[in-house]
Amino acid sequence: MTRTSEFSPPSQDLPAQAMVLAAGLGTRLRPLIPHLPKCMVPLGDKPLLEYIIVWLRKFGVTDIVINLHQLPGVVRGYFGDGTRWGARIRYSLEETILGTAGGVKKVAGTFRGPFFVWYGDNLSTCRLDHLWRCHRVHRGTATLALYYRRDPTHSGIAALDRQCRITRFMEKPHRDQIFSRWVSAGIFVLERSALDAVPAGAAVDFGRHVFPNLLAQGAALHGYRMGRDEKLVWIDRPEDLRRAEARWRHIAVSFEKL
Numbered sequence: 001m002t003r004t005s006e007f008s009p010p011s012q013d014l015p016a017q018a019m020v021l022a023a024g025l026g027t028r029l030r031p032l033i034p035h036l037p038k039c040m041v042p043l044g045d046k047p048l049l050e051y052i053i054v055w056l057r058k059f060g061v062t063d064i065v066i067n068l069h070q071l072p073g074v075v076r077g078y079f080g081d082g083t084r085w086g087a088r089i090r091y092s093l094e095e096t097i098l099g100t101a102g103g104v105k106k107v108a109g110t111f112r113g114p115f116f117v118w119y120g121d122n123l124s125t126c127r128l129d130h131l132w133r134c135h136r137v138h139r140g141t142a143t144l145a146l147y148y149r150r151d152p153t154h155s156g157i158a159a160l161d162r163q164c165r166i167t168r169f170m171e172k173p174h175r176d177q178i179f180s181r182w183v184s185a186g187i188f189v190l191e192r193s194a195l196d197a198v199p200a201g202a203a204v205d206f207g208r209h210v211f212p213n214l215l216a217q218g219a220a221l222h223g224y225r226m227g228r229d230e231k232l233v234w235i236d237r238p239e240d241l242r243r244a245e246a247r248w249r250h251i252a253v254s255f256e257k258l
Helices: 048-058 072-079 099-106 128-138 206-216 238-257
Strands: 017-021 063-068 088-093 115-119 122-124 142-148 156-160 166-171 182-190 221-225 232-234
Touching: 017 048, 017 099, 048 063, 048 072, 048 115, 048 122, 063 072, 063 099, 072 088, 099 115, 099 206, 122 182, 128 142, 128 182, 128 221, 142 156, 142 206, 156 221, 166 206, 166 221, 206 221, 232 238
Parallel strands: 017 063, 017 115, 063 088, 142 221
Antiparallel strands: 115 182, 122 232, 142 182, 156 166, 156 182
């Protein structure tokens, strides 16, 4: 069971920096959006990426880096330098896709301290202040937002101990490998040290490589279990987009409440 998360004004000590991962090809969505990168899929009257930026801004994030690959001019042309959203937006162009962790490693020098990472194909109302509080209390290397999913075979799953420390992590398990239904929401807080072992210029993934390797080294990774009021919708396939469109009115309420 997930717990209920009450809405309250976020505190002011959250990290002001974030990286949004938006370099994915979006192959499965390509027939629906042939002239758009995946992160710009329309939802309601805005592209998905705009909702992510608006949500980050609600929690005081003002310095955002976005990595790009497919049709980068579409994103740059829409968001520019971020002034319209009260943020500074910078872009990292990847001629060759570097994976989730490799993309962050490329711009690691940009970040001055702990920072948020958000996968750009996820629509969510994750309470970043609660995620940050969990990270700050446990003083770990990374803290992952976790979402309860009945079928976790398409996600990275995490097992937690009583102190919310992640004891095991596996990306996209087969059904006979499932040991948890708490999955990575594609939203987390990272210390810069989490990137130390990521080779520069290499294609490296957080779920397949970085998190399992950090656990093997004894690093402290923690999980924040998202509450019932915190929504999450993956938009990977056409059916995911239809589901997001059907649920949008309910999710929009959360955007307005905070």
